[in-house]
Amino acid sequence: xxxxxxxxxxxxxxxxxxxxxxxxxxxxxxxxxxxxxxxxxxxxxxxxxxxxxxxxxxxxxxxxxxxxxxxxxxxxxxxxxxxxxxxxxxxxxxxxxxxxxxxxxxxxxxxxxxxxxxxxxxxxxxxxxxxxxxxxxxxxxxxx
Amino acid sequence: xxxxxxxxxxxxxxxxxxxxxxxxxxxxxxxxxxxxxxxxxxxxxxxxxxxxxxxxxxxxxxxxxxxxxxxxxxxxxxxxxxxxxxxxxxxxxxxxxxxxxxxxxxxxxxxxxxxxxxxxxxxxxxxxxxxxxxxxxxxxxxxxxxxxxxxxxxxxxxxxxxxxxxxxxxxxxxxxxxxxxxxxxxxxxxxxxxxxxxxxxxxxxxxxxxxxxxxxxxxxxxxxxxxxxxxxxxxxxxxxxxxxxxxxxxxxxxxxxxxxxxxxxxxxxxxxxxxxxxxxxxxxxxxxxxxxxxxxxxxxxxxxxxxxxxxxxxxxxxxxxxxxxxxxxxxxxxxxx
Numbered sequence: 178x179x180x181x182x183x184x185x186x187x188x189x190x191x192x193x194x195x196x197x198x199x200x201x202x203x204x205x206x207x208x209x210x211x212x213x214x215x216x217x218x219x220x221x222x223x224x225x226x227x228x229x230x231x232x233x234x235x236x237x238x239x240x241x242x243x244x245x246x247x248x249x250x251x252x253x254x255x256x257x258x259x260x261x262x263x264x265x266x267x268x269x270x271x272x273x274x275x276x277x278x279x280x281x282x283x284x285x286x287x288x289x290x291x292x293x294x295x296x297x298x299x300x301x302x303x304x305x306x307x308x309x310x311x312x313x314x315x316x317x318x319x320x321x
Numbered sequence: 322x323x324x325x326x327x328x329x330x331x332x333x334x335x336x337x338x339x340x341x342x343x344x345x346x347x348x349x350x351x352x353x354x355x356x357x358x359x360x361x362x363x364x365x366x367x368x369x370x371x372x373x374x375x376x377x378x379x380x381x382x383x384x385x386x387x388x389x390x391x392x393x394x395x396x397x398x399x400x401x402x403x404x405x406x407x408x409x410x411x412x413x414x415x416x417x418x419x420x421x422x423x424x425x426x427x428x429x430x431x432x433x434x435x436x437x438x439x440x441x442x443x444x445x446x447x448x449x450x451x452x453x454x455x456x457x458x459x460x461x462x463x464x465x466x467x468x469x470x471x472x473x474x475x476x477x478x479x480x481x482x483x484x485x486x487x488x489x490x491x492x493x494x495x496x497x498x499x500x501x502x503x504x505x506x507x508x509x510x511x512x513x514x515x516x517x518x519x520x521x522x523x524x525x526x527x528x529x530x531x532x533x534x535x536x537x538x539x540x541x542x543x544x545x546x547x548x549x550x551x552x553x554x555x556x557x558x559x560x561x562x563x564x565x566x567x568x569x570x571x572x573x574x575x576x577x578x579x580x581x582x583x584x585x586x587x588x589x590x591x592x593x594x595x596x597x598x599x600x601x602x603x604x605x606x607x608x609x610x611x612x613x614x615x616x617x618x619x620x621x622x623x624x625x626x627x628x629x630x631x632x633x634x635x636x637x638x639x640x641x642x643x644x645x646x647x648x649x650x651x652x653x654x655x656x657x658x
Binding site for chain 2: 207211212216219222266267269270273274278279288291294296298299302303306309310313
């Protein structure tokens, strides 16, 4: 067991330091200013990944089981689980390229899986992007 | 280049050599540019005339696949300028590495806003945004009229392949080179292969025609910059590219670059070019554009991960790829309904 701060708290401390103490000093150097804002955002991504990673791993595994009609159990160790998931994704890519998912209903089932995968990536990488899309969709619905 | 003073002094010496007189640099500022180029605004005084110039040079480690060399970019810009395209007037090109370490080109500065987020939002550009779709259509028609035979160096589809088939080959090659097995991208590639448009014309393309590469003043489109990705391809590809969500800078409901709708742009293009454009083919290229940009973002991250260019900006692009992946899926879903 490690003492606090936790990994998330450490990342957030660095993020706050950059944002509050460093970024304001860089207003005159556009390049460095921009790159440091990017760095701040990268730390936010890392923080979100820490909290969501385990859940997304389980979800993606379960979706692949559903898609491929299998009941494989996910390795208990996180690194092994990630490696096993990468291997399943690699084989899924081969099946897609070979045309195994060209026809309905497999195509629709695959599409649902891919959509969920992209959304999960963005919950970590850019949740605002998802919010903006949702807003746009509801706006478009309203105008219909 | 050891110091900024040194850099400044070398630019003065170069400008004195090409203008044949004394040159004073009143200011020298870096401009926001892409990840691969170093861009400077030079305010110079020579022969009692003030001039503002833009200098673009390669960064030593940032040679992108398929990007043009500076002399080629200079040749393309010069031809565009001669063809009546709204492009900053190119002035000088220098390949001598002793001057600034890397080749560079200099063109006239055009007053205006180029940062995408500002183009889509500044209140004083509201009228400009109203005019932009038509102006973009007219300018693009002029660009597509440029004679491809003048530029034997431009990338083009290999013989026997359509531009879309070429794009598929290139995209697959990048995924293999990077060792990426992403089912979303595999599905996108499969969808594209199964929906390839018939034939299609091959014309000169700007290669990165979109908000963000336009200098916009209150009158609208005043300059088209960043010609380093010029190549030959399908005209519909370049009608779709400025519509990609990533070039809407947060104004996602305005499909054309966050400034307007697609239809007035395509209609202006049809009037000016005499071509009849199949909207379905433009839709296809918007999907392919998102696929390519998703893959390019991963390739950019790989420059940081594997090619020794340490950069948090490049690294972060790897995680932006999912934005284009989701957009691609949504656009495919619209086609399937």
